[in-house]
Amino acid sequence: MSTFPDTQSLEHYSDKDLILAIKQGDKAAQDYAVKKYGHKILPILQTLTTRSRSLESLLKELFSLSRKLITGINNSHHLKPITILLKAADIMITTRKQNSYPAPVPAAISLYFDASQFDSTEIADIIHLLSDTYRIIGGDALVIKKMDYLDLSPVSRS
């Protein structure tokens, strides 16, 4: 006893259901399609059937690869190349991000000492104590970036 529908019931099929029935190998459905759409439908039906088989084959391969990937994840040494690739990609993204958005350079703080009133020990003491203040608020240490002299004598006298 055939499980396929008879020609009469095929008349009520939508095109989608008809194609599905043909893909499943329903000879009655194929004959009905030829009767309904003419012989030009045959190559289309053949293509659909071939593609359907190709898709099935690809899906089987994909499932097989998925299983291998799961096995690879379980054995971490198989993941090493993937990890390296991910790290490289991360570095590339980070570098690009840094290059695109450079961090603003925070300004140094200038300290001025009247040279006629301070000696080197006093100046070093003050910077050291400022460095301590910086540490108290969570900083690491202060560094001397630059030192120079400002001549404040009037132009007329120099």
Next chain:
Amino acid sequence: MIDIDEEEPKFVRIEIEGLNAEKWYQLRTKFIRAIHKTLDTVIDHEHSSTLRDEAKKFTTELLNYGKAKLQRAGLENEELMAQVDLLYSQKEKELAEARKLHAEAEALEIRNNIRKLKLGIGGMKALMIGETGKEEILFLKQMDHFLEILRDFEGDNNVRLQG
């Protein structure tokens, strides 16, 4: 003290910043606030208006004038800067070593250092100038001497302007 002709006022300018740039970026504003707080506690309140108003009025201009004709460091000046650098490095090194040995006493040490900072610059005058993000601090011992420099500078500029 540095042997410098009183007739030719000179200021040592030292630029400081945090060791770690990222931390410095994060903490700079907080650091300025901490300095402000400390300086506020040591400023001579009796003369604070003079210190703030009169000095601030011309200091930025004076320093800009000095920056425009930065002097090439002479042998004497180089010696002072090398000494400051060496002494500061020594102090930082000593402190780091002391911290390693007495980590538990760090909190006490910090409190002592705050006291030292207050006492250390208690006899001095410190003035914060400059816009936000470009702060500069001026350290002085004799306010009168600095005001004289400012008056000379102002007078000299007026003469030049009139001339």
